[in-house]
Amino acid sequence: MENGYYMLRVSHINRSSRNIIACASYRSDEKLFSERTQENIQFRKHSVKPESMILTPAHAPEWTKDRASLWNAVDKIESQNAKTKAPRLATEVLISLPNDIDRDVQTELAKDFVEEEFVSKGMIADVCIHRDDLNNPHAHILLTIRPINEDGTWGNKTKTRTRYDENGVAVLNENGNKVREQIRFAEMDLNVLRKKWEEKLNEYAVREQSNRVYDARSFKDQGRKEMAQIHLTREEYRLEKREQKRCEKAGIEYKPITFYGQLNQDIIDYNEGLINDVIIDEKQIKRQNAFNKAVEYANSVVQINQKAQTVLDNRYKHSTGYIEAKETINNTHDKASTYGRKINNNILKAELKTKYYEELIDKYKADKHSVKEYGFNPDTFVETINEKITKLNNEKSNFFKQKEVQQTIYQSAKSIYLDNISINNEIVEIMYPRNFEKFNNDEKAFIVNEALKGNFIETAYVEKAFRDSADIPDNLKKRDQYLKASKDIFFADRVIKNNQNEISDNAIENVLINKIFIDSKIEELKELEVFINDELARTLPLHHAKLIDDLDVYSKSQLLTKIDSIENKDDIKSVDTVVRNHISDHSNVYHSKSYQEHYGTANSHKGIVNNLLNSLTMYANNEYIESNSNNKKKKKKKWNERSYNR
Template sequence: MANGYYLFSASVVERSKQSAVAMSAYRSDESLYSERDGLTKKYKAHSVKPESFILKPSHAPDWTLDREKLWNSVEKHDTTEKAQIARNVLLGLPNNFSHEQQLELTKEFVQENFIDEGMVADVSIHRDEENNPHAHILLTMREIDEEGKWKNISKRMPKLDKEGNQVLKENGKPKTVSVKLNDWHKTETLVKWRSNWAEKLNEKSKEFEKDTTYSHESYEKQGKEIKPTNRLTREEYQFEEKVKAQHEKENTPYEPTTFYAKKNAEIKKYNEKFANVIHLEEYRTDKNLVQKIDKFTKQNVTSAESMKATKLLVNRVKGYVDFGVAQKLYNEFSDPRNKWNLKLEKEKSYLASERKVYSDLIDKFNEKPSYVEQFGYSQEGFKEEVKKDILKMKERETKFKAEFEKFDELRMASSISLKHQQDLLNTEFSIVYNAKYLNDFSYEEKHFAMDLLRKHNIILPKDLIKEEFTLREKEYDNTANQIPVWKQAKDTLTSIGIYERSIKRINRSRPEDLKDLKTEVVKLHTFKELKANYEKYINDIEPIINQQVSEIGFKKKQLESLTIQAKVAVLEEHSKLSETEKEQLNLKEFVSDVQEKFEEQAEQANEKKMQSSGNEKDIYQSISNNSQNISDGLFSVLNQLQHANDLSDSAEKGKGKKPFRRKMSDGREL
């Protein structure tokens, strides 16, 4: 059975802070006159008219069914500033109950717990929000007699000592104490009401054949790890709704503003960790089992190599290393597009280029000493000057070597640690299940099963491991944080474009126009080498790109019409779609939208190019060319799609359709 949403809250209404007449007017959507301040209380009507009624004890006079008379009488009787004039109760109603069922539930609970005890109850059921029906109950703090007089809440009684003797004041007069005449104020009574509400919910849920159960106990007492959220006041709720609407209007992400809304966001984030395991609570086990497993595995001898590797990774992540962390680090260091690895690759290329430049300079100097002057050296002091520069280069090489060794050490450590964690995982899994089942599950599935045990004390039946793992595979997918191939390709293509422009700029410059010819020549060699390496990487991953574009619906011939840049653009735009949009994708409309976007982008870049000069002009020219190439390729695909549609229509209807015409950004056909 599903766990239903339980809400019961109670508070006291103080005369100094609130008006019972005003509260009743607001909740019932009625206009009520307040004798206390001479004002008529009237508020903006709810979007759905409240279902309001008053319940009273059988002996109470009929005028108590008139809410204006009822609450004015209450406020006229209790006039002190500290007076408690009403009790406010809020009930959350099941949204899977019909309106009639909600009304029956509310009336029975109010009658049994409040009316039969002598209170008068002013009830308003609100259904403004479809998924949040609730009942506001305003209760009298005093009983009323048959003549319509409010009874005393307490009375003075003699104060007695432990032996039962009257306690006297200093002046000899008897001491008295105030004694409540009912138990409505007691914590035990509040707990009883909360329990009774849960019982009534379960009783009616069973009667109305609803597959839902309710509990008044805290989540902790129920053995649940999730936390309850805080109910917002109406003012807080309305304010948050305004903030949400403003963010939607501005197309910006919503962030909670009020204190309890922020707390609820934190609680929601916390509860998300347990959302997928609530239905598995029946498989909870003894918490000591985890301790027994830890004790057993610690007895296993760990190699010095594994200990060293794990310690390195612990320092790297500043925390505990298990199979999941080890696998994630292994994937990170094995990725050729790892940012650290790319940085080292660039530094390596730069140093190699620098060594070549110095070697060439020395050779050229031996042939023609004056040649080195254009690089900032003097003929007379060249040998000493270049020696100093080479020493500086060697210092950088030493630093590079140290950093590379550190990277390589961590890369090797991630491999060693992963192997160690796999062995450890197999040992733990064998303890809980059986060694003969080790090969039946992947390491990810075994890690998932052991993670459930460690975090939630749940031993999942062997037959359910694969099924439950599939439901939350993304959570345990340690490749999820890896950059998508299209994004890697896009970043690489951007770098290639930058290198191309830089190479062209240096090549077309005269030596005397360059501030530091030596540095520029080093850069030139570096950029050429990196560009070649990046182009090789693009060639290596293009088959993967082709496969992913094909999965969207592109045919082989259509792929041939697209450059690698166009394929990457298609994958990027496709990644922005929701899962529903992807399932319902109309390929022709999708391609048309992307084509128009890049057509417009090419025109905008071209306009900016006309207003620019120098390096900025080259950048806009590159953007314009790239966008136009993407647009042209997609336009060719559109024609192929249109042609395929024409052939299909001709086969069905015996006639063709109007050919696809290319349109300008303003909608006119070309």
């Protein structure tokens, strides 16, 4: 006979921190409508569709067997009768199922246990069996915490009854009256429940002729030499998964970094006979457990956006928090990330093409031969332009889908970022009640992560420790935007140069569209010129100031890019050489003017270019008006404050 894997855990779902509809949706793989948030909730499908069922007492009305109706009704009754800010909505029991028996038997076992222990006592059970991992089949059991009446109304969570002693005799108080006590409807004795599950597992093991024996007791109580591993919290698991990915990417061996992750590794080594003993630091364990309670409290008072959390978790394929949220914000920002700018640039160029095609059609209607000047054959113009419009519409549809995905990811990351700021505030206030306000958001996230690793830092050393070893992403700066805008211009300029000597319809289109595109990016740089000038003033020696006074904003941004490539920026001679060569290379003839003037747009093209510019004004330039007004207010602020508001 061999020892079978035993697992039974009980947790509670509170309304302040969890959406019960989201919980039911995730466990069942169903799209469910949440009446509280007025949205359909659906998560990424499991690799193996869960087997789900709702088990109800015989008297329960039919609507309780509908998942959305059931849990919306639960959410509603608790919101109406709540006496606290965090009313309990449901109890969840998580059980592991034997992996050496058939699926039908696994289902029968789970149903038998649930009906016997919960449904028979009046609870409604939403059971979902997950089999994504063949070695780890398990069942999530969501239980109602109020009795359901035959008329479809909910009963009370608690009931009052006479207390009896072990002999079944009513207990009396000092006045001779019977003692009354309140009993929770859904209250369960965990030790009794664990024993019941052990008995049920062994009953089915015998019936199915399995050679496994199950025991609910701890390894120590069983007299086993092996030590049981410690269950990691969500936050500890997140840090370990992040470290695993880092090590895998770097090609180095992964070693646990959290306190309990390291302790579990010692336990694994001990159980495998690799070490003779596991050193348990009781003082550190006590401190770590107190910290974990602070984390648990913070998670109970801050309501995480579950839909946003799922989007971010799916993106990383593991549990995510502050670091991942901030990292994603940086990587998906509209103006300061490569990903966000690429999508926006594609949409801008697509809209310009739409206006361009409309202008061409108008010209063709007025004089069909006029389109020759744009590289078209008048005889095939209608067919050609229709093909272009069809292709463009397909591209635009794809671009807008990409934009929707990008915005979903960005907004989800922003929501989780803000939620984690609130969680970290709660935790750090408990850890440093007198000094918590002196730490910024990044430092608080660092403090929490270090505590998960077992490192509790004294207040005076937090700033230095953060500066020396924090792996939290930097805040986005305006610099990230203007360097990318400068790069946009550089590549658009290259397209123009590669096409300007051709007379095909595609070449002329590329030249005209990119000319307008460049002008829009020049406008973007002008809105950021104060930041560009500030960085040049900080970067360059004083005697270079006059040399760059006559440079236009694009040339200045390109200069910053070249200075970035200098290995030793303290080498004044190297910086001086780069500056003088740049000024010499950039004659500055065309960057201070529009690209239409620089490239000498033919008179016949000027009308269409002007029309495109007019249409662009509404589409592109408006987005800078608000930032322009904000920039004027911020000009006097210090450089280190000039980062994007999150």
